[in-house]
Amino acid sequence: MTERQQQRPPGYGAGAAPPPPPVDVAAEAAPSVLGFAPDPAEDDDEDVEPVPDGTTVAGVAAGPGRLAYVRRPDVVGGVLLLLAGVADGASVWLPWERGEETTGLHLVVRAVDAAREGVDELGRTGLWQPAAVALGGAVLVVLGLLLLRPARGHRVSGVLALGVALAVAAAVVARLVDAGWDVHRLGPGVWCAAAVAGLGVLGALKAMLTAPRVTTAPAERLPVG
Structure with a gap:
């Protein structure tokens, strides 16, 4: 038996299974989320914020600077x-009662005057409903502008928007109750108020359910604006 034959491993020859492929140690050491590689940073100018050490992302602790x-x-x-x-x-600019010219703005002005006399007067007259819609819509605009700002997540703004939208929806339902559930008595201003509630709920849910995006940290950490 020659020296070459002595160095052959067992099972070597025709019909033997090929040796296993080499293990990529660098790939196993790469950062991952639930076993999947995160999205790579494609643009060096992408606005990123390093994950603090020890932070759990999708149930996996993030390594330092990874x-x-x-x-x-x-x-x-x-x-x-x-x-x-x-x-x-x-x-605000459309009438709230069919066949009348009383707009939402007029009702809001009356609600301000009633609030000066007391909260009981505001609730008794039902003027709190157009006031709640007008105020809620203004707050939703501010929260919408906050959603357009870059951030790791917008869940806090989404929760606030959901609360405001539900308050507007409660005002619309109360208006329907006051009208005896007769939709023919309601003007276009009430239906616009219902649209405020619906769009607000959809926008709030979108902000709440959108999870933060995690990527691999660039070689040089970019400053966070």
């Missing part, structure tokens, strides 16, 4: 909230 949050705006949620503000403006 993962980063991508700061981005929520365009869809922000546009929905801005559209809710547009519907709020329409509800």
Whole structure:
């Protein structure tokens, strides 16, 4: 038996299984989220925020300097909230009663005068409903502008927008109750107020359910604006 034959491993020869491929140690050591590689940073100018050491991302602890949050705006949620503000403006200038010329703006002015006499007067006359819609629509516009700012997430703004939208929805339902659920008595201003609530809920849910995007940290950490 020659020296070459002695160095051959067992099972070597025809029909033997090929040796296993080499293990890529660098790939195993790369950062991952739930076993999947995060989205790579494609643009060096991308606005990122390094994940603090020990932070849990999708149940996995992030290593030091290996993962980063991508700061981005929520365009869809922000546009929905801005559209809710547009519907709020329409509800202010349109009548709330069919066959009458009393607009939402006139009701809001009366609500301010009633509030000076006391909260009981405001609730008894039902004038709190157009006031709640007008104020809620203005708040949704502000929250919509906040959603258009780059950030790691917009869940806080989404929760606030959901609360405001539900308050506007409660005002619309109360208006329906006062009208005896007779939709023929309601003017276009009330339906615009209902659009404020619907668009506000959709925008709020979009902001709340959008998870932060995690990517691999660039070689040089970019300053966070």
